[in-house]
Structure formats: C-alpha cells, structure tokens
Amino acid sequence: MSGKKKADLKVIILGDYAVGKTSLICRYIDGKFQTQEPTVGAAFFLKQWGPYNVAVWDTAGDERYSGLSHFYCRSAGAAILAFDLNNPKTFESLWARFGSILEAANEDCLKIVVGTKVDLLEPEHREITIEEGRKLSRDLNEHIDIRKLPHDPYFETSSLANENVQEVFEYIFQYCLPLSADQKKRHRNQQKSVVDLLENSEEGDKGKKKCC
Amino acid sequence: MAAEVREAEQIGNTSDSDSVQTELLETNEIPGKSENALLVATDSFEDLNYAGLTNGTLPTVSTSGTIHSLVKKKARRASALLDENEAAGDNTASSDETTNAVDQESSEVSGEDSQEDHLESRLTDLSLNETESLPEEIPMTQLIPTSSDIEDVNSLEWKQQRRxxxxISESGKPVYSRHGSEDKLVTIMGVMQALVICTHDFQKDTLRSIVAGDHKFxxxxxxxxTFIGITRGRESTQQMLLQLTYMYNQVISVLTLSTLTRIFKQHRNYDLRRPLSGAEKFFDNLLNLMDVEPGLLLSSVRCLPLDSSVRENISHxxxxxxxxxxxxxxxIIAQNQLVTLVRMxxxxxxxxxxxxxxxxxxASESFKAAESWTPICLPKFDACGFLQAHVSYLDEECHTCLLLLSVDIEAFYILSECxxxxxxxxxxxxxxxxxNDSLRRNSYSIQQCSISDLRHFLYKSRSIAQYxxxxxxxxxxxxxxxxxxxDLYHYLHDxxxxxxxQLKILxxxxPYETLLGWVTQxxxxxxxxxxxxxxxxAIHAVNKLLxxxxxxxxxxxxxxSVTF
Structure with missing residues (x-):
C-alpha cells in the first residue's frame, strides 16, 4: 500500500505546536474539520493526484520530536511551512527552527508558506502583513526558478471555513507533478463527487436529527 | 473511616506460614505458571522497596546500552539510529557512567536506613498548616473560588483533590503539577524543594515522607x-513511591535519561517544561490509569481473554x-489489554x-487518524535511547492497536508493509x-467462577507478570x-x-466486606x-477459585512467549 517506491512525491508539513497542521491535512484528505488532538511523532497519509501517489507526512510541532525531522525531511519534494496568522511567534519560528531542518530535504524542494486560522484574524489586529509572508516565501525558494510558479508560494487558509486548502495542495502538485488539462479535469470531478456525497450525507444526518 | 472499621484479623505470619500455606493450598499446580514467560517476571514487593526502586537493574535486562548493542550488532550502519546514539560516541560512555554514579549514590542512601522502617516524621506542626491549612480555618469569603484564583493554592477545589x-527540578523550578497550573504553584513548589534540600544539606539525610493530619507527603x-506525591487516600508511602517511579519512568520515556542528564549538566536551572511541552497529557493519563488499572500496582499486565488457538494464530x-x-x-493491544507480544x-x-x-x-487520539511513527524510550529496556514505534489501528472502530518497535529510524516503510x-x-x-468479540463480552463475570459470596478478585501469576x-x-x-x-485492594496489598x-496470608x-490476601512464590x-x-x-472458596x-x-x- 504505502511502499516508499510507490509514492511519487513526498510532501511534509512543518510548523510550531498547535498552528493547525493536522487540521489543514485532515481538511484536505477527509474533507472535514474537527478539533484535533496533538500529533504524536509523525503521521503518514497517502493521497491520489491523478495517476500519482503522494505521501503526506504530518509532523508534531513539539520540539522534543526534532530527532525525527531528518527521517521525514529526507527526499521531500515539497514542504508546507505553517504558521498561525494570529501568533507572530509561530511566524518567526519558520525561520529560526525549520530552516535548518529542511536542509535534509531535496535540493529543489518547494517551500510553501501557509498562514492558518485566517477566520480568526481581525484585520485591524493583523501583525504579519501579506507582504511579509510573501517575502519569506520568496526568500525560502531562492534556489528554484520562481517564475515557473503562478504566484508567490504563500497562502492564507482556514481549515474551519475550507478556505484556500485545496489550492495549497493543488499548487504543490501542479508544480511537482503537472497534470494535463484533461487529467486535471478528471481529478477535479473525482474530488467533487467525493465532496458532494459527503455534503449529502451530512444533510441527511441533520434531517434525521430534526425528525427525532 | 479507619477508626470505625471493626477489625478482626488473623495473620499467618512469616515464621510458621510455610506450613500453614502448604496445608491451605489444596492444589499442587499454580494457575498461570510458565517457564517460558514473555514479560520480565516482577515482584511487586521488591519493586516497592527502596532498594528495588533505586537500583532498577534487572537480572535479565541491562538498564542501559541495550539499544546500543542492538545497533552495534548490525553491520556498522553507523549513525543510522537516533541522534541519541549518533551524538553519543562519547555520550553513551559518559551516560553509562552517570547512571552508575546515580545508582550508587542512591543505593548508599537507601542502605543507611533500610533497617528502620522508612523515615516518617509526623508533623502536626503549625508551620505546615500554612500550606495545607484546613478549610474550616479559612474565612468564608476565601472559600468561594473566583475565576482568577481558581487554580491557586487557596482554591477549595485544588485543596480537595484526593491526590x-x-x-520539581533541582533548582526549584516547577516541571509538572497534576492539578492547577505550575506557574501559580511556584511558591508551594519552592517550599517543598526547600524542605528536601534542607534535610539533605543540614541533616545529611533524605526526606522521604511527612504525615500531616490525613495527608501524606x-x-x-x-x-x-524531585517527585512529590501528596495523598489523602489509602495509598501507603511505598505505593505512592511506586506511583512516583512511574512518573519518573514517564519523564525518561519522553526524554531519555541521557538527554535529561545532559540538559541539567549544561544548565542547572533549565526549564524542563519546554522539552516536555505537549507531554503533559501522558502524565495526566498515566495518573488516571493508576486509579482504574490494578496492573500498575501489581507490576503486571492484563491479557485479553482469547482462545489459545486464536492467540497462537495471531502471533504466528x-x-x-x-x-x-x-x-x-x-x-497488539486492545483497550489496555495485551493481545499478543512477539519479541526478539x-x-x-x-x-x-x-x-x-x-x-x-x-492518552492520544491522534493515532486513530493515520499510521504514525514516533520515538519512545522504554526505561527498563534501555533508559538511554529511543526505540521507534510504528503505531496503527487494525480495525475501523480503532479498538485493536498494533505496535512495531524497532531500533531503525528508517524502518517505517518496511514496517508499514508488514x-x-x-x-x-x-x-x-x-x-x-x-x-472484537472478546472486547464486547467484557472480560468475564465473577459468576462464571460460580463461587458464592466472592465479589471480586485480583490474581497475579508472578512468573509471567500477568494478572x-x-x-x-x-x-x-x-x-x-x-x-x-x-482502596481496599491498596490496603490489603500494603x-x-x-x-x-512480609505476610503470606491476611x-x-x-464492615462491608471480608478480604483475603494470599501471597506465595x-x-x-x-x-x-x-x-x-x-x-x-474463604479459604475453601479461594482454593476453588484457583x-x-x-x-x-x-x-x-x-x-x-513467541520470538522472531
């Protein structure tokens, strides 16, 4: 099922404790939001992207697990660097903590800076500007030809409101494992049908509750 | 409560109990005895002893370097394991030394007064009441906890905790508290550390326990x-010590002994909460487990009842x-019960x-979401290094958990295939x-033993360390x-x-039940x-039960036991 050879791309997500890494991944993989328990060690997910298998490693933010980082960073094709938009400290950590950790990843590893919990952000209290985020994302990707990318690898997401989550992953996959327009369409349809079914069933549940 | 209990005890004490015992035991065969055990046989008495607690070493397993020797064994795939062993060209050697040094130190201390029953200073002294003052002495206004001091030492809720x-770190910094936030408890923790240090520095002695009113420290x-347990339950001093030892083991399990000693060697006043952040739930959960799971008191494990053919099939x-x-x-573990264990x-x-x-x-729900890969140190196996655990649930309902423990940090994908x-x-x-059927049947009912008047029991086979x-x-x-x-079991056990x-039969x-405790080889x-x-x-019934x-x-x- 999950053999190393079979995965065509390895994506890892890094970031401080409780910035919402697992929520982001669960929103993408399972299509739903639920409060998450803190991750222990590192967790492994497998995801289909067209004909490709993508291995996604969700990691624990606690410092005590840094011994594992070499293991999951090695040969990573893309890294999501997540921070909490409401907590500037977590943004600083991206530089301070994770820059060195990522040296073990592929040389051409794409680094995407993702601000989470945008739904909690009050614009007047914003401490990290969009421009700062973009700048960091450009600085981190000095080694790759940034012109090939549609825009700076910077996103602001909300796993709760399902905002920009799909876009993060499709951005990565389209860069690392480009699909033809036709393949992409088929993939979208697959995704869509999954989401539709889920929404239907959720509605069904609600209906039942009302009956009772 | 204890005073109300009418006690009528008959004790077959040590001197003549051998003969008593042979008379009492009607069967020759001990249930659950095996020469081929899969767990390290334990004796809860030895584990409870100060000597046992401080020496820690077991005849079958060396406390340190097990992982190192396992790694060495394989063809010098150097630096493969973990940063523990990586950085440890000098480290394993030095940490070995420190372990020994610590062991010696503490066994010396325990040697000093192992003859006397441990030092229990009964302090009804007023100075202690400052920290443990009785609720009725506080004016009513202070009794109502406000939101700001709800976790303070003065809150009634905090005071009324049973345990x-x-x-605390050596320099007096708070590391963990079961109830309340450590930040707000800095003062009381400082007082406790001061007590420990004063006894050590001025009396050249070790503070082991204090009894104040119905509280035991x-x-x-x-x-x-420094690990401190305070209880107003019926746990004895030694049972509390066992609980503290579990807490110590949990610290080691998260950090490893080599990291812990290294941290404090470098910075004596390091805030240990940082490397332990996120691990609080393991401490909390472990303490909760102690309240419901007798296996921790008995140093033994409960197995999920299964037909031996099924179990054989699983191990196979x-x-x-x-x-x-x-x-x-x-x-494989299902709802805190061992299903099977295969070992090297x-x-x-x-x-x-x-x-x-x-x-x-x-303690963690996160394993239910996906296959996980996490380091864990098993202090009795090797206190100085991590094993890597591949953790996954085998069924949709997430009842049955498979753990594969390896010394190779790169083994995840292979183990995932396995x-x-x-x-x-x-x-x-x-x-x-x-x-799943066995889980649903809920172990077994006491009625299946068909012994009238027997309400409940714990039976531990010593040779296999299972109960x-x-x-x-x-x-x-x-x-x-x-x-x-x-509480009754704690009392009986104590x-x-x-x-x-040590008694053989009690x-x-x-007032509400009759207890029989019986310990043999x-x-x-x-x-x-x-x-x-x-x-x-009772003795007839117990023989029938056996x-x-x-x-x-x-x-x-x-x-x-099954081996690879």
Missing part, C-alpha cells in the same frame, strides 16, 4: 528531579509477516515499560473479529464504590507487602467476599 503529584529524588501471523531486521517487539530472542519487556506503551496509546500484510491475514482468519480479574459488577458499579474497592515484615473482616491473590464469610469458607483459574489459564494468560 497531588508535583515534579512522599518525596523521591532522582536524576536532578506477526512472526510470519514481520520478520524484519531490527524489529525488537511487536505487540534474548530481549524481554518489563511490565512497567508495557504500561508506558499502553499509556502512550491510551502491518498491511498482518492486517490482511488477521482479517482473513477472523482474528480481528475474535478480538486477571473479573468485571466490576454490583455492588462495585458506581464510581464511589469502585474507588472504595480500590498490609501484605510493606508493614515491615484475613481481614471489615508463584502467585498473589487478593479476594473480596461478602461481610459474613468466615475464614474457613482451580477455576487453572482450568481457564490458557484463555486468561499468555503462557508461552
């Missing part, structure tokens, strides 16, 4: 950390599909380590269904009654093991009867 556990110092599936280099232990030849697992593994799974194969085979042979007990049924179906039953002389008549049995049972009836357990032993215990 407190604190961990128990202190344990190990490796730059693991051996067949997980024959992977560097895999040390493979085990020559390596055993200690029940205390197994409890930490159970706690790891029990897991898929094992799962497939267990599904094909209906083994997962058998496990069995029936479901908690009426009258022990409420939380309060279960707590009371647990009276038998740690009253200065018959105790209380082969087993420990704690039985609870209705209040009107006489000694003769025959029943003997009959069921293949189902209740894992009697033969």
């Amino acid at each position: 407190h556990i604190f961990i 128990v202190f344990m110092c190990r490796d730059h950390l 599936s693991i051996v067949q599909h997980a024959k992977v280099k560097d895999l040390v232990f493979a085990l 030849k020559k390596y055993y697992i200690h029940p205390m380590d197994l409890h930490l593994i159970i706690n790891l799974i029990n 897991k898929a194969k094992i799962k497939e085979r267990l599904v094909r042979y209906n083994a997962l269904k058998a496990i 069995t007990s029936p479901e908690l049924e009426a009258p022990y179906h409420t939380k309060e009654e279960q707590q009371r039953l647990f 009276r038998i093991h740690t009253s200065g002389r 018959f105790h008549v209380g 082969g087993f420990e049995l704690y039985a609870v009867f209705g209040p009107l049972v006489t000694k003769t009836i 025959r029943w357990i003997k009959k069921e032993e293949d189902r209740l215990f894992i009697l033969s």
